[in-house]
Amino acid sequence: MIAEKKKAILESTLKLIKENGFHGTPMSQVAKKAGVAAGTIYHYFDSKDTLIMELFSYTQYMIQAAMQESLREDMDFRENFFLRWISRCQFYIQNPDVLFFIEQFVNSPYFPRCSKEQNEFSQNEIIQFIRLGHQNGILRDLDPKLMSIMIHSSIMTAAKVHLDGKFSLAEKEFKQLAQMIWDSIRKL
Amino acid sequence: MIAEKKKAILESTLKLIKENGFHGTPMSQVAKKAGVAAGTIYHYFDSKDTLIMELFSYTQYMIQAAMQESLREDMDFRENFFLRWISRCQFYIQNPDVLFFIEQFVNSPYFPRCSKEQNEFSQNEIIQFIRLGHQNGILRDLDPKLMSIMIHSSIMTAAKVHLDGKFSLAEKEFKQLAQMIWDSIRKL
DNA sequence: GCCACCCGAATGAACGTTCAATAGATACCT
DNA sequence: AGGTATCTATTGAACGTTCATTCGGGTGGC
Known part of the structure; x- marks a missing residue:
């Protein structure tokens, strides 16, 4: 149901935040780990904040x-x-x-x-x-x-x-x- | 025993981190709240990281x-x-x-x-x-x-x-x- | 030809940190 | 006491970097 890349972004953020904390996980790194371009994240999430909020729901x-x-x-x-x-x-x-x-x-x-x-x-x-x-x-x-x-x-x-x-x-x-x-x- | 300003810096950081989180509390704000100049913080602490580490000990x-x-x-x-x-x-x-x-x-x-x-x-x-x-x-x-x-x-x-x-x-x-x-x- | 998806270099703001300059205090010499 | 050197405490503007976000363009399916 949930788009492949969106899921990859969520999972990558999860792992990076565990390792580096909230600060210390730049969007560029999330993109890299998820195998997408930086801009792609903004196709699925309005901002870093909403990414994190949605990650909680997830x-x-x-x-x-x-x-x-x-x-x-x-x-x-x-x-x-x-x-x-x-x-x-x-x-x-x-x-x-x-x-x-x-x-x-x-x-x-x-x-x-x-x-x-x-x-x-x-x-x-x-x-x-x-x-x-x-x-x-x-x-x-x-x-x-x-x-x-x-x-x-x-x-x-x-x-x-x-x-x-x-x-x-x-x-x-x-x-x-x-x-x-x-x-x-x-x-x- | 502990220098007046050093304590002010620690207390300010404590309050700001509670309200805004680790990220979201720039050194500039810490300085402002503590009533000192940005540079003064670096007289007492090597970096933001060591400030936070010392805050834990505190x-x-x-x-x-x-x-x-x-x-x-x-x-x-x-x-x-x-x-x-x-x-x-x-x-x-x-x-x-x-x-x-x-x-x-x-x-x-x-x-x-x-x-x-x-x-x-x-x-x-x-x-x-x-x-x-x-x-x-x-x-x-x-x-x-x-x-x-x-x-x-x-x-x-x-x-x-x-x-x-x-x-x-x-x-x-x-x-x-x-x-x-x-x-x-x-x-x- | 439209729309959703995707790219990644470019942008501009925010941030941690540095540093030259100043003031104050302490010590030392005459 | 006066003078001078030394050291610490403090300042805040300036620097360089990093980061979130934007945008113009590309691709493929319908």
């Missing part, structure tokens, strides 16, 4: 798509939580570019310019899940949105630790971490 | 100094944890510039250039505290460094949520959050 879409694959309904709530937590963590580990781009983006002046729908897009799935847990009386009494933010933050942090290479978490440690988060959100 | 130092004030030894481990968690959270809320600068910094290409001592400086206090909890058999069996990273991430996330203004957490919510994190690190 990553949100990627995440949502990846998460829907890993869903299964034939397990109890706790198992479901573990599966979701670990799946997300694995996604970020397999897509470090996305992880680092998002972290930079949400802490930059770009983020506040996003519409609500956009910045909550990939969180909605978690929020719905939390609501379900509330209805069944399994989870603590805390605003689902706040809870989802805390959970998401734990996922990204765990993925970053692993990618840093200082710990190189194995399956055991991921389960341990998921268990910790589980104990922090469930009623004791 | 924030780490601020945090450490602020935390030492809030310490008291006459309480049990659990109360101590709550005090520390909430104190740090409050520090970030009272110093949003520091919070947003650090978040941007640690996810940028600058961070990997830091020495270990620098990026662990402000964490050491937490790590020591966790070790104590391990010795007393209160905390779960998990690498203290990993634990401290997860805790710190929860603190920053909570502070950011509050500063976003979407939730405006009251004391009750902070205690709730601290309780959640407590339940995630202690042996059940």
Whole structure:
């Protein structure tokens, strides 16, 4: 659906921003890496700013798509939580570019310019899940949105630790971490 | 101890980076806000890069100094944890510039250039505290460094949520959050 | 022949950094 | 005390580079 070159531009920007940061990735380099001319970028994007804004939407879409694959309904709530937590963590580990781009983006002046729908897009799935847990009386009494933010933050942090290479978490440690988060959100 | 103008330059950079990001804060603006000439910055810092690197050390130092004030030894481990968690959270809320600068910094290409001592400086206090909890058999069996990273991430996330203004957490919510994190690190 | 797509050299603004010049402070000699 | 040399602190205009963006033109499909 999405034009070949447009995708190449988005992917190149993603990689370059991870390596060189927002500043430090000139459009000329994006063009070179994407295999297009500098002018071509402006055929698809109005400016560097809109390129970056669209890149955020693009990553949100990627995440949502990846998460829907890993869903299964034939397990109890706790198992479901573990599966979701670990799946997300694995996604970020397999897509470090996305992880680092998002972290930079949400802490930059770009983020506040996003519409609500956009910045909550990939969180909605978690929020719905939390609501379900509330209805069944399994989870603590805390605003689902706040809870989802805390959970998401734990996922990204765990993925970053692993990618840093200082710990190189194995399956055991991921389960341990998921268990910790589980104990922090469930009623004791 | 630290020269008047040098401090003014650091503080100005901190504020500007929070508002405009790394890019988007030219040296000319830093100079203007600090009330010095452009050239003066280069008397104290070799380049923009070293200014930013030193700014990170500066924030780490601020945090450490602020935390030492809030310490008291006459309480049990659990109360101590709550005090520390909430104190740090409050520090970030009272110093949003520091919070947003650090978040941007640690996810940028600058961070990997830091020495270990620098990026662990402000964490050491937490790590020591966790070790104590391990010795007393209160905390779960998990690498203290990993634990401290997860805790710190929860603190920053909570502070950011509050500063976003979407939730405006009251004391009750902070205690709730601290309780959640407590339940995630202690042996059940 | 039109339109969407694509090119890449050219443009002009913005930026980090330099530097010659100035002022102030400190030290040293007479 | 006066004079002079030395060093640090400071200035802001000027420099050279880099970068986002533009534009005139080219190509191929319909």
